[in-house]
Ligand code: FES
């Protein structure tokens with residue numbers, strides 16, 4: 001186990017850069033601040049590394065990033081999950097390349113040290129020269145602390161960090177709601193779109209709780225759907241809201257009718273899903289099962305933004321990985337139901353392809369806007385990013401949280417207060 | 426022996442398609458397809474079960490029309506900052522031929538220019554072409570980008 005020791009000098013006066021209603025532009029472009037974030041935020045909190053369905057079997061693995069660290073999530077022979085640093089204990093080569101797959105062990109390509117799925121060092125070629133030097137049990141792959149909630153796996157370098165469930169706090173209720181979109185089946189990752197944009201990671205963090213941009217940036221998407229669906233996505237004047245859930249997390253409810261997918265199963269079936277409903281019924285599924293699937297197929301009516309790197313975003317997981325101060329990699333992880341009828345999962349895949357990813361009808365336009373934010377933020381010498389939308393129109397939610405209009409910047413303010421807390425700790 | 430006559434016909438057809446896409450003649454491009462045709466950009470180049478996996482694009486006729494409408498509408502800001510593409514098709518090989526169909530594989534080098542940055546996308550492309558009255562119609566086009574398994578950037582045009 002490792003603990004990160006931060007011995008870096010103070011990089012900037014963060015207190016003066018984060019105001020309640022605005023943040024300083026340097027947060028997007030200062031490389032020293034970026035390195036400081038990797039230390040103070042990504043090395044110091046719960047970071048999402050995957051979903052249990054991505055490592056379903058003995059020998060399954062996937063790779064992920066925690067800030068600048070490459071990690072492996074694996075499942076061992078006893079079906080236990082491990083989160084391991086992807087770094088050979090000999091002279092540091094990565095022992096696993098590739099996104100996900102199956103293996104019997106992790107073999108270092110350099111001098112052939114072999115590690116088992118739980119990270120134990122099993123074999124070294126020509127061991128004689130290590131006799132009296134060390135015992136293999138001293139050099140397993142470094143194992144990270146991790147905890148799961150509803151199948152979501154979070155890992156951390158910090159041994160004394162609060163339990164994951166305490167960190168998630170008010171977000172747990174929304175994760176419980178989000179996982180209902182398996183349509184009566186356990187949630188399962190179906191694949192992911194990966195793309196990069198030339199901009200700071202926080203631009204993407206903000207975007208998941210930014211309803212304000214939707215009708216502008218996504219005009220071409222709205223034009224591509226039927227009238228009934230376009231109406232569902234016309235949520236800026238609706239009853240939605242944004243709620244600060246604490247610890248930097250927030251939820252943005254765009255479509256209140258689709259918050260709880262177990263409710264209103266008797267509601268009329270939307271036109272665009274009628275064909276799917278007929279197909280499922282013809283396959284012999286009961287009326288209730290069909291309605292449950294049809295109601296779940298388009299996802300939940302909210303975006304749950306979890307600080308710092310993942311969102312449960314309507315119908316998919318949005319994961320961000322900082323690459324440099326001005327480059328970010330984003331994964332749009334498609335999800336469906338484990339064992340669900342193929343028609344249900346196919347519809348979910350097609351809906352995901354329609355909006356998400358580098359060739360979707362939505363994402364490229366988001367990426368264009370974010371790229372322009374990064375570019376524009378370099379102009380001027382002492383300029384600010386405004387976060388004050390809706391700040392004079394706040395209420396208290398039934399859960400006792402600060403709540404603003406659906407297109408308010410309440411969620412961004414929540415994230416930046418957590419950012420300030422961690423950066424000044 | 427390669428049927429050079431057939432190879433030439435196929436090349437002419439695919440080069441014409443490439444020209445339509447580079448010069449944004451989308452209505453003509455849509456007419457090249459059979460109504461059941463499928464346009465696919467898979468993530469894993471080894472994948473063959475496209476309908477049950479996640480792709481970058483999986484377009485049946487309706488989605489092809491919507492994709493074209495989006496490009497032509499001027500509503501999508503990402504399509505406004507991409508200059509026209511230039512693509513070179515090559516390395517043609519007939520994989521299979523029968524009375525009704527020709528299966529072809531070729532390479533594509535496509536360059537795009539977004540915000541002044543030139544970027545190249547090499548790809549292997551397979552076509553299933555239907556023979557129709559001395560012409561071809563596309564029944565399936567699968568574009569396997571060389572870097573599809575890692576990460577891409579926005580693609581605001583048709584591959
Ligand atoms: S670096 Fe891994 S065996 Fe030498």
Ligand SMILES: [Fe+2]
Pocket residue numbers: 207213214217218362366
């Ligand atoms: Fe967006």
